[in-house]
Every structure is written in C-alpha cells, then in structure tokens.
Amino acid sequence: MDKRTTEQEAVAELRDGMTIGIGGWGSRRKPMSIVRELLRSSVKDLTVVTYGGPDVGLLCNYGKVKKLIYGFVSLDSIPLEPHFRKARQAGAIEAAELDEGMLQWGLLAASHKLPFLPTRSGMGSSVLDINPDFKMVQSPYADGEELVAMPALELDVAFIHMNRGDVRGNGQYLGPDPYFDDMYCRAAKKRFMTVEKVVGTADMANEGPLQSRIINRTMVDGVIEAPNGAHFTECPSDYGRDEAFQKEYAATAKDPDAWQAFKAKYLDVETEADYQEAVKNR
Amino acid sequence: MSDSATRGEICAVACADAFRGNGEILASCFGTAPAIGARLAKMTFEPDLLMTDGICTVVEMPNPVSGEGHEQVVEAWLPFRTVFDHLWNGNRHVIMAASQIDRFGNQNFACIGEHAKPKAQLLGMRGAPGNTISHTTSYWVANQTAKVFVPEVDVVSGVGHDRAGALPEASTQGHDVRFVISNLAVYDFETPDKRMRLRSVHPGVTVDQVVEHTGFELAIEGDVPETRLPTADEVALIRDRIDPKGVLSREVPNPE
Numbered sequence: 001m002d003k004r005t006t007e008q009e010a011v012a013e014l015r016d017g018m019t020i021g022i023g024g025w026g027s028r029r030k031p032m033s034i035v036r037e038l039l040r041s042s043v044k045d046l047t048v049v050t051y052g053g054p055d056v057g058l059l060c061n062y063g064k065v066k067k068l069i070y071g072f073v074s075l076d077s078i079p080l081e082p083h084f085r086k087a088r089q090a091g092a093i094e095a096a097e098l099d100e101g102m103l104q105w106g107l108l109a110a111s112h113k114l115p116f117l118p119t120r121s122g123m124g125s126s127v128l129d130i131n132p133d134f135k136m137v138q139s140p141y142a143d144g145e146e147l148v149a150m151p152a153l154e155l156d157v158a159f160i161h162m163n164r165g166d167v168r169g170n171g172q173y174l175g176p177d178p179y180f181d182d183m184y185c186r187a188a189k190k191r192f193m194t195v196e197k198v199v200g201t202a203d204m205a206n207e208g209p210l211q212s213r214i215i216n217r218t219m220v221d222g223v224i225e226a227p228n229g230a231h232f233t234e235c236p237s238d239y240g241r242d243e244a245f246q247k248e249y250a251a252t253a254k255d256p257d258a259w260q261a262f263k264a265k266y267l268d269v270e271t272e273a274d275y276q277e278a279v280k281n282r
Numbered sequence: 283m284s285d286s287a288t289r290g291e292i293c294a295v296a297c298a299d300a301f302r303g304n305g306e307i308l309a310s311c312f313g314t315a316p317a318i319g320a321r322l323a324k325m326t327f328e329p330d331l332l333m334t335d336g337i338c339t340v341v342e343m344p345n346p347v348s349g350e351g352h353e354q355v356v357e358a359w360l361p362f363r364t365v366f367d368h369l370w371n372g373n374r375h376v377i378m379a380a381s382q383i384d385r386f387g388n389q390n391f392a393c394i395g396e397h398a399k400p401k402a403q404l405l406g407m408r409g410a411p412g413n414t415i416s417h418t419t420s421y422w423v424a425n426q427t428a429k430v431f432v433p434e435v436d437v438v439s440g441v442g443h444d445r446a447g448a449l450p451e452a453s454t455q456g457h458d459v460r461f462v463i464s465n466l467a468v469y470d471f472e473t474p475d476k477r478m479r480l481r482s483v484h485p486g487v488t489v490d491q492v493v494e495h496t497g498f499e500l501a502i503e504g505d506v507p508e509t510r511l512p513t514a515d516e517v518a519l520i521r522d523r524i525d526p527k528g529v530l531s532r533e534v535p536n537p538e
Contacts, residue, residue: 025362072406079405091399097392099411101366121370121412123453124441130397145452177338177361 002167005222007037007272010192014038014157017066019047021107021153021188023160023181024233026076027053027241029173031161031194033229033272038064040268049153051103051179053233054249057083058267061259065093069153071100075246082253097130098122104180106153111186118147158188161230162215163238164207165195165223171215174208175236185219194226196238228276245279287512289465290534291520292484293422294318295512296468297377298326300420300461306330308340308374313422314525314533315463316377317347321524322516334360348527369409372456375418377463378410382435383421385478385498387459387471388442389414390435397437410439415446418458424533426464428497443476465534467492468509473501482509486537 011034014020024030035055045066048059052073059065061083073084087093098106099121109117118137122128128148137149160181162171171193173181185191193215204213232249234241252259266278287295297319301309309320309331321344324331335341335354342355360368368374381404382390389410395401413419419440423430438445446457461481462469468481479501483492485508493500512520520530 070406072408074405080403085403088393088400088403095397097397097407099407100362100409101370101412104363104366119370119412120415120453120456123411123415124438124445124449125407125411125414126392126397126438127407127411143452146450147453176359179362 003169003217003220003223004167004198005192005224007033007194007224007226010034010159010222010224011037011041011043013190014041014043014046016043017045018156019049019154021155021158021184022048022050022055023158023179023184024053024055024230025051025177025179026072026074027233027246028076028177029161029175029179029230029235030055030233031159031229032231032233033194033224033226034159034192035059036267036272036275049103049107049155051100052081052084054081054246057081060084060087060093067094067096069096069098069103071098071103075250077241077243078246078250082250086253095130097127099125099127102127102148102150103153104183105150107180107183107187109150109152110154111183114152116149116151119150120147122148122150153187155184155188157190157192158184159192159194160184160215161194161226161235163196163235164199164204165193165215166201166204167198167223168201169193169215169217169220169223170201170204170213171195171220172204172208172213174212174238175234178214182214182219185215191220192222192224193220194224194229196227196229196235198223198225226272228279229272231276231279287517288531288534288536289484289486290315290530290536291512291517292509293463293465293534294322294520294530295516296463296509297422298323299510300377300463301328301331301375304328304331304375304418306332308332308334308368310334310374310376312377312379313424314347314530315424316422318520318524318530319377321347322519325519325523326516332357338362346523347525348529349525366412369413370416372417374413375420376413377420377422378413378440380421380423380430380440380462382430382432383423383462384432384435384442385500386442386444386476387421387440387462387478388435388438388445389421389440390437392437392439394436407439411441414441414457414459415454416456418460420459420461420463423462423464426466426495428495431496431498433498443471447476466495469500477501479503480506482507484509485511
C-alpha cells in the first residue's frame with residue numbers, strides 16, 4: 001500500500017479538542033513541517049503530549065493548546081522556551097506537568113493498551129498535586145507496596161519525524177537516539193510520519209543498521225516526504241540544529257514587533273515550501 | 283595543597299568529593315562546577331564512575347568543559363529511554379540545580395509562584411521527582427541567597443527528606459538526598475530529623491555570611507570546618523585539562 005500523503009491532508013484529520021502526541025525531544029527531530037501546517041489550520045483546543053521544544057512554543061503562541069501534558073519544554077541550547085514561558089505565565093494553558101519518566105510510562109501503557117503502569121516516580125513531589133486525578137495502586141503481592149498508577153496517555157493522532165522511510169510506512173532514524181517515537185505511534189489511533197527522504201524498502205538497508213529501523217508499517221497510516229522538515233530542530237545525521245534561526249525565534253518573544261515580522265516572513269505563508277524558501281533566502 | 287585555588291575550583295572539588303566512594307555508578311551533572319567535579323573525581327579517586335557525553339553515549343572520559351574536544355571512546359549506548367531504565371534501577375548519583383531548596387532538601391526548578399499561573403516558568407519537573415525517589419541526589423547552587431535557600435519551595439520537583447519520610451519505607455528505598463554544594467559552603471542532612479546541616483564553609487566565608495544568605499534555620503554544630511582546598515594536582519588538572527578556557531569563573535566569580 002502506498003501511504004504517501006501531505007501535511008495538509010494529515011492536519012485535515014484533526015478535530016478541535018483532540019489529543020495529539022508529537023515525537024522527538026526538546027529541539028531535536030521534531031515533525032516541524034506538521035507543526036507549521038497546524039499553525040495555518042483552524043484547529044484549536046488541542047491536548048498536546050510531548051517532550052516539548054519549539055513545537056510547544058509555537059502551538060501555544062497560536063492559541064492551539066488547551067492542555068499540555070509534558071515533563072519539560074526546552075530549546076536545548078536555549079534552556080527555557082520563551083514562547084512557552086509566556087503562555088504559562090499568562091495562565092493560558094492547562095499544565096499537566098509530569099516527571100519525564102512518567103511521560104514515557106504513560107505512552108508505554110497506552111502503546112501496550114494497558115490502563116496504567118505502576119511507578120514510584122512522582123511520589124512525594126508536586127506532580128501528584130498538579131494531577132489530582134492520578135490514583136495509587138497497591139501491589140497484589142506480599143510486598144503490598146503502594147505505587148503511582150500512571151494512566152495511559154492515549155492519543156487520537158501521533159506525529160513523528162524520521163530520517164528515512166518507504167511509501168508503506170516503514171521508518172528509520174539515523175541519529176543517536178530514537179527518543180520515544182515508536183511509543184507515540186503505538187499509543188495513537190492515527191499515525192503520521194514525516195521523513196527527510198522516501199526511499200525504496202530495499203534501499204533502507206544501505207542507509208543505516210538494522211537497529212535503526214524502529215518503525216514498521218503497522219505503526220503508520222500516512223507517510224509525508226518533508227525534506228528539512230524538522231528545521232530548525234536538529235535531525236542528525238542529515239543536519240544539525242539551525243542555531244542562528246533558533247536564536248532569532250527565541251528573541252522574538254521579547255519584542256512584539258519582531259514576532260509579527262517573524263510570523264509574516266516564515267509562518268503566515270501558504271505552504272511548507274514557502275517556509276523552506278524563506279529560510280533559504282534569509 | 284594550593285593556596286591559589288579560586289572559589290570556583292573549591293566548589294568544583296567539593297562536587298568531586300560528593301562522588302567519593304560511589305564506585306561504579308552513573309554520575310550526572312547540571313552546571314559547570316559539578317561537570318568539572320565529576321571529571322576530576324573520575325580522573326583521580328573514582329576512576330570507575332560512568333559518564334556520558336551529555337547526549338546518549340557513555341564515554342571513557344567526557345570532553346573538557348571548555349577548550350578542544352577529543353575523539354571519544356564509547357563504552358555504551360544510553361538513549362533517554364535507557365536513562366530511565368538505569369535511574370529507576372538506582373545506580374546513579376546526579377547533582378542537579380535548584381532554583382529553590384528548603385531545609386529538608388525539597389527542591390524546585392519547575393516554576394516560581396503558583397503552578398497554575400506561575401510568576402516565572404522555569405525548566406519544569408524534568409526528571410527530578412523520579413531521580414530523587416530512585417537514587418542518590420545532590421544539589422549545586424551557584425549563587426546562594428535567602429531567595430534560593432527558602433523556608434518553603436513553591437513547587438516540589440525534587441523530593442526532600444521530610445516528604446520522603448512521610449511515605450512508606452518501600453517507596454523510598456532509593457531516596458538519598460545527600461549534599462548541597464553552593465558558592466559559599468557545603469551542606470548535608472546528617473542530623474536526627476534530617477534537616478540541612480552546615481557541613482563546611484569555603485575558605486574566606488564566615489558562618490555569619492552563610493546564615494545571612496539562608497532563609498531558614500540551619501543546623502550548625504560547634505566549630506564548622508573549612509571546605510578542603512584543592513591539591514596542586516587537582517588545580518593543575520582543572521586548569522590544564524578540564525577547563526582550559528576558565529568558564530568556571532563565569533559561573534562562580536572569585537570574591538574580591
């Protein structure tokens with residue numbers, strides 16, 4: 001089956017109020033071409049589950065986020081995401097903040113179709129006050145230990161970005177870390193994978209080791225070829241983070257005029273191709 | 283002993299000493315002084331420490347905190363998902379930062395003010411709740427003031443001794459908040475009720491200065507010793523091999 005589609009068609013699947021998961025980590029291998037398409041759409045009131053980076057800052061700034069489920073939001077080389085900070089400090093989003101490991105646990109529970117997974121993480125911290133709906137569970141064995149029952153983070157739609165993929169939805173990462181992208185896919189009802197390059201299935205063997213091929217086609221409903229699609233986050237081994245661009249993005253949080261200019265130049269354009277053209281010509 | 287050691291070097295060596303006796307565990311750091319300290323410990327008295335390149339590989343010796351990098355010899359792969367496996371297993375000592383810390387070692391770097399609408403959004407919870415409940419944790423405060431050492435933290439990211447003590451014993455078998463190292467002094471929790479104790483003051487700092495920069499009552503017993511000075515060899519390792527460009531002095535300026 002040829003699952004190739006476009007960012008527009010993928011985002012058209014979204015409805016107001018849906019829960020979406022976004023792969024990657026911080027400012028690393030984020031499906032940014034999808035995020036940019038989301039900014040151009042009319043979708044709103046999303047619940048966003050992610051190890052957050054500029055995806056979160058942008059979606060918050062555009063008023064797309066009702067609730068954020070996260071462990072942190074960072075641009076890595078710039079530790080604090082300034083657009084996310086503004087949204088938080090304005091009280092604009094519901095912040096379901098977790099320990100980083102609890103977020104993994106919630107995704108893993110959903111990906112295994114379990115209601116929860118037990119953990120000690122969160123106990124004694126404010127995480128359980130911030131998430132008052134979380135319950136404890138007692139071990140049924142002789143130890144009888146009380147543990148946090150981290151609820152499954154079930155997703156309506158997951159978006160991930162891989163280095164290579166075939167038209168059927170097999171995907172491959174070529175950087176050092178898979179992050180949690182496979183878990184987002186298994187936790188979601190509908191899954192879209194952007195890739196730097198669509199290649200033939202047989203050719204994937206020439207691109208990287210067998211262990212790099214963590215996404216199989218049962219985990220993906222739509223494949224989108226998006227060269228430079230993770231820009232300005234890093235996507236090794238294809239490219240590093242565009243630090244100069246990231247700095248420009250971060251600086252706009254302090255200056256409404258600079259933000260309007262940035263938006264007009266890069267974000268409020270017709271298509272992803274226009275964005276890539278504007279980036280190339282800057 | 284080196285009389286010419288800077289305040290930053292004293293702090294870095296105090297961080298190194300925090301890892302003393304740890305053996306073969308993963309040592310992780312936030313901040314320059316801890317990053318120097320862990321490298322120094324590994325080069326000298328704790329050669330079995332496991333350290334990462336800051337991304338996802340365990341390396342024989344991480345690169346200097348400033349200056350030229352070198353070709354890394356990789357020992358193992360440690361992507362984020364495996365970091366969680368590793369830390370829940372308990373085999374780790376992390377030195378984290380603290381925007382606020384209280385007398386029981388409850389730490390906050392998530393946000394200042396009310397969580398629903400904070401005055402200042404900071405890093406977020408990150409791994410602090412899971413780290414503190416699972417393995418040894420120490421803290422590094424580069425600029426100690428009474429606004430950092432507070433009576434009560436706004437949000438608890440890292441779990442301190444009183445809150446851990448209120449949990450069932452089984453939940454906290456890995457909990458071990460051990461040291462706090464600041465630009466002024468070193469603290470531990472070796473008191474009957476596990477309140478923070480002034481363990482040593484850095485040379486040139488008085489106990490009164492420490493008290494002035496602390497927003498709660500510290501346990502202070504008798505004559506407080508001085509934090510040890512780095513040896514000449516330690517100073518040479520820091521200046522020649524770990525931090526040749528001297529970025530540490532930006533994190534910890536030397537007092538006038």
